[in-house]
Amino acid sequence: MNPRLTLVVISSCIALCLGCSSRLRANTEIEGKRFETKGSPDAFHCQTLCTFIKRCEAFTFRSREFKCDMKESAKLDKFKSVPGSISGETMRNCPYQKPCFTQTYRGLAFTDKPYKSVRLGSENDCQTVCKRDPFCSFYTFYTSKRRCDLKFWKLVPTVERGRMEGLISGYSSKLRLEIGRGYQCGSLQYHDYLMEGKWWNYEYNGFAFNVEHCQTLCNLNPFCRIYAYHIEYKLCRLKVVQDKDKKMIHKKGYISGPRATSCRISFNWLDQTVDGYFYSRREEPTPSPSVKECKTLCDNNPRCNFYTYATEKYKPNAKECFLYYDRELPSPTVVADNSAVSGLP
Numbered sequence: 001m002n003p004r005l006t007l008v009v010i011s012s013c014i015a016l017c018l019g020c021s022s023r024l025r026a027n028t029e030i031e032g033k034r035f036e037t038k039g040s041p042d043a044f045h046c047q048t049l050c051t052f053i054k055r056c057e058a059f060t061f062r063s064r065e066f067k068c069d070m071k072e073s074a075k076l077d078k079f080k081s082v083p084g085s086i087s088g089e090t091m092r093n094c095p096y097q098k099p100c101f102t103q104t105y106r107g108l109a110f111t112d113k114p115y116k117s118v119r120l121g122s123e124n125d126c127q128t129v130c131k132r133d134p135f136c137s138f139y140t141f142y143t144s145k146r147r148c149d150l151k152f153w154k155l156v157p158t159v160e161r162g163r164m165e166g167l168i169s170g171y172s173s174k175l176r177l178e179i180g181r182g183y184q185c186g187s188l189q190y191h192d193y194l195m196e197g198k199w200w201n202y203e204y205n206g207f208a209f210n211v212e213h214c215q216t217l218c219n220l221n222p223f224c225r226i227y228a229y230h231i232e233y234k235l236c237r238l239k240v241v242q243d244k245d246k247k248m249i250h251k252k253g254y255i256s257g258p259r260a261t262s263c264r265i266s267f268n269w270l271d272q273t274v275d276g277y278f279y280s281r282r283e284e285p286t287p288s289p290s291v292k293e294c295k296t297l298c299d300n301n302p303r304c305n306f307y308t309y310a311t312e313k314y315k316p317n318a319k320e321c322f323l324y325y326d327r328e329l330p331s332p333t334v335v336a337d338n339s340a341v342s343g344l345p
Contacts, residue, residue: 023088025079029060030087032074038331040068041105041342043086051091052303054283054325058089066108066334109340110140110332114149115222121146123341131345134177135222137330140342153330155220157305160279161207161234166314167277168291172298172305176267177220188258194251195226195239207278208236211255213269218259228256234274277308278324285310285320294321301325 024043035055040046043061046068050056058074061067064084076089104123115135120126126141126148137153156175189211208214211229214236218227226239231253248256273291288294291309298307298321306324330344 025087027081027083027085028079028087029082029085030058030071030074030076030089031078031080032058032071034069034071036070038068038070039333040066040331041108041110041334042103043088044103045344046086047088047091049329049331050089051094052325052329054092056090058087060085060087068331104341104343105334106341107336107338108342109142109335109337110138110149110151110342111335112138112151112333113223114140115152116150118148118150119146120148123343126341127343127345130343135220136345138332138342138344140340142337142339143341144339151332152222154328156217157328158206158217158236159306159324161274161276162279163276164314165275166311166318167275167308168273168311169276169278169306169308170273170291170295170298171270172301172307173270173295174299174302175305176270177265190248190256192250192252192254193248193256194228194254195248195256205235205237207234207274209234209269209272209274211257212266213272215257215260216265216267216269219261219265221259224259226256226258228254230254277322278306280306280324283323283325285322287319288321289319297321298323 024047036053038046038049040049040061043063046059046061049068050059050070053070055072056070058071058076060069060071060082062069062085074089079087104127116133118129120129120141123141123143126139129148130136130139130150133150135152135155136150138151140149140151141147142149155177161169208217208229211231214227214229217236218224218238221238223240224238228237228239229235286297288297288309294307294309298304301323303325304323308322308324310318310320310322312318332342332344334342
């Protein structure tokens with residue numbers, strides 16, 4: 001990848017999408033503590049990943065490896081020469097707009113496991129199919145095979161919950177999605193039973209307000225076939241299992257069921273709250289008179305996904321609202337492949 005060409009494309013895309021200028025330095029690495037590395041097709045995408053993670057102050061995109069190094073405690077005026085790297089800082093202080101990833105990447109393949117592969121006539125057809133599929137987050141079209149691979153990135157973020165008296169947490173109503181048609185999703189549920197099967201990625205197993213929330217996470221995941229919800233611990237587990245291998249075992253406290261399809265997915269659980277806090281990066285507290293007002297602050301903030309409200313049981317005269325800003329944007333695994341065209345619709 002040519003760093004100079006990349007800078008021209010990135011600068012114009014930033015101005016168009018986010019309306020905010022940002023300095024990007026070619027062939028340099030910014031000093032700072034690297035706390036996470038993600039896959040990324042270009043420096044603009046890398047910068048956007050950094051912008052939506054509160055901890056990230058600056059980034060370095062390694063164009064030869066298609067890796068995005070996110071850094072904290074960054075020294076924004078300290079750089080060293082590293083050919084093939086592009087560095088910059090977060091755009092979190094810019095006016096907020098939704099991130100746009102409409103660029104296609106010729107000669108790059110996203111190698112994440114596809115949930116669906118179809119034969120199509122062109123890359124434009126592949127992009128169109130991805131745009132129309134609510135589960136498609138990015139795609140790769142192989143020109144020689146005429147194969148379109150659709151890839152998934154979770155649509156609703158998941159969190160882990162910590163227990164602490166006096167704290168109340170919930171989700172933003174902005175996460176409500178219009179997916180599916182017709183009747184509201186329901187499914188056959190097995191109480192006090194656990195369906196066996198290989199656990200899917202641990203990242204997709206964690207807290208859920210109730211069994212409806214857990215089922216929604218499964219319905220929104222094209223790889224999920226079975227969900228299991230532990231009532232007492234509010235733990236949701238998603239499984240992939242073939243029908244021929246499916247077995248039922250008695251497990252008190254669990255509710256299990258299959259993924260529901262061809263129905264309207266429910267997001268009523270977004271109105272629920274839970275005692276405790278979420279393990280996520282959060283902003284400094286804002287005074288707030290009530291949980292309802294705290295949720296409203298989160299709903300009205302375009303970057304907020306979750307909130308935690310501190311009552312007077314947490315500490316005297318607390319009444320504080322914590323907003324969680326991190327978003328989990330698509331981060332594909334990228335390799336060079338001359339026969340491929342990839343994109344994020």
